[in-house]
Amino acid sequence: MIIGSRPLKFQVMVDHDQCMLCGRCVENCSYGVYRMEDGKIRVNSRNCVACHRCLSQCPRDAIMIAERPCDYRNHPVWTDQVRENIFKQAESGKILLGGMGNTGDYPIIFDRLVLDACQVTNPSIDPLREPMELRTFIGKKPRQLELKYGPGNDVELKTKLVKNLQLETPIMIGHMSYGAISLNAQMAMAKAVSESGTFMGTGEGGLHEALYPYQNHMIVQVASGRFGVDVNYLDRGAAIEIKIGQGAKPGIGGHLPGEKVCADVSCTRMIPEGSDAISPAPHHDIYSIEDLKQLVRGLKEATEWKKPVFVKIAAVHNVAAIAAGIARSGADAVVVDGFRGGTGAAPAVFRDHVGIPIEAAIAAVDTKLRQQGIRNEVSIIASGGIRQSADLTKAICLGADAVYIGTAALVAMGCRVCGTCYRNLCTWGIATQRPDLVARLNPDEAAVNVSNLIHAWTLELAELMGAAGINSIESLRGNRDRLRGYMLDETMLDVLDVNAVGA
């Protein structure tokens, strides 16, 4: 007890005049904040993670949660976070874990980019009156077409096209495994992507039988632990993704704690019940780029060359050159996951300090692939920190073909970004396997919310394109002329290949 108690992170206050003693807060809080005692709601604020489940269920708005009512003595270098981390590590001697994405105080490049609109010299297009095409094809495209002209109007297409995924909107949902999140959460998203004409990832957790009806909209993942992978799994997916790395924790593997491996998860992942599922840092059959090529080919061979294969990497310093290598591996798309990508759990030091922002990574990858004349070899999927339709639009302008969203889809199902996904206590029934908690998430209702979000972003994207005088997504992609940088330095503008505002 040398260090003793620290200031409360959250203070929960109950307005006893308002409280009607319905007990919903007690029932809903899985972290043990509330108890009913002597005819009164009592709290233990120290357990609170600010997931706001109690607030959302309180019929009388009787609950108030304040963040850090008593802070540490202010110091610009020795911030409260720094001091708390030291306290924790001095006590535990361990690596600090954190959920959700990067918490570092880095400027967000998306917020320093502004979009263009037409005035006078060309008309903006009204998507309500004119066609607006967002249909996107993910996969390899020929570099050139070979057409054979016969007599008259006879023409023969000699070039053979390979299978692409057809998306009705360039928004997909990224890989969050069954295990990390609940089956109900996966079900909700699967329904939503099926309805929206797009796709979602299974994550490295196999494909639960309940999701088979939606398999044509699911991208199955092969990661370093190979959990849940067999030929049945590969055959069911619309595409296959090889996960090399993840933006939230580049360079390291994954760890699903045994508590989350219930019977059902154990079957789907094909691992013993209650055992920790540990994915190694590298794939032990990929020690170099030529090994990746073999795995791509192996997966294609196993599925009779019918499915696109994606390769997902974390955005690291040399991302452009790595993507160029992937483009030559036979893969159909490269997924670039920026350093703001979310996660159920990651060492905080990785989450906050390793990798680069997605905006710079997409720009660098797109530029490099163009310079090498191999941009048509792969599609670029941007992920990690896509929060709104503006981010989506800007990502496409910088060169992405489509985006993966993750956290945004969870938020659409109620997630409050409390960052404690790894504790299996998610009060929203999303990042937990506890049956009573999972039951709180109605997949049909949540599907409507996720589908609404995709729909709303799609509408906004269409409006932004129309305002820019563009009626097809192809003409937005890589169109950095329609972006301007505001308060970005010259080096960053160079990397993004974007002019400054006014230029």
Place this chain on the structure above:
Amino acid sequence: MCGIIGVIDKTREMMDGSAIREALAIMDERGSGEGAGYVAYGVYPDYADLYAIHVFYDNIIEPKTKVEELLETWGMIEHDEEIPTYESGRMRKVHIPWRYFFRPNRKLMAQSHTPEDDIVTKIVMTVNTSIPGALIFSSGQNIGVFKASGWPEEVADFYRVEDYEGYLWMAHNRYPTNTSGWWGGAHPFNLLNWSVVHNGEITSYGTNRRYIESFGYSCTMYTDTEVVAYLMDLLARRHNLSPEHTVRALAPPFWEEIERMEPSEQQLNTAIRLTYGQAMMNGPFAIAVASHDLLVGFSDRIKLRPLVVGEHDQRLYISSEEAAIRTMEPSVKKISMPRAGQPIVGRVVA
């Protein structure tokens, strides 16, 4: 704004430049007196197989020496001279227009299937990006671009376009927004045998430019029109697509239309959109493109700029305005308005 007009005589009967001068001048309302230009095919019969390279020089000392050095490195200048011009009114010789009749040495580009074209393309890109004070604005065989800042009739009189005869003409009257008053910014734009006149603004320019640059072209004119010439060169010459399929790539049908097509057509159009998505041009435009044996006109996919077609005996006219066609051919037999994105193609038959 901007006004465009083009005419092709399918039997290669020659027309002098006086009629197109009148037609363009009637569209003065569409311009601002800051740029106009003409291109004619068949104007240099004495040097028909040589590349006619037109250059604007800021002076005829350093830039000219450098350009000639480069030309001599890659081939032979068979003849050269200053392009005759006639200063009057406010038309002054801001640049000195010069022309070379050039024979590339095909052995120097042995790896290519089209060595001469590739040598000339290389020279154009090199001069326009790295020799200050020189700009090549015309580089085809037996064709010539004549352009400057001024009203259509002023520019026509400056070069005396009536002294030239061609079987295919295009002309452009400019209302500049991107670059004012710069001679290089006037249309037509040309590369090898491709010439382009364009009314509109290409909102997909950023995508198109990056796409075309990945095939070794350099955009040097600070305006969106030049990408059209390069895209035509890439798709129609290097990738061997027909003019109709090239236009299909640049202004493709909507997915909804493609879905209603016959399976083979559907497959072809899907392949074109997937392969050439980055070549697709967006935004309002009406464009006329010419090469040796054809004139192609097309508008953007929702026709935000006017385009009128006239047919009269062996001649096909494409213009922003019917009045301009009627100025050239008062008794024109048929006038029509093509649908959005529909290519209008006139070919020489003789």
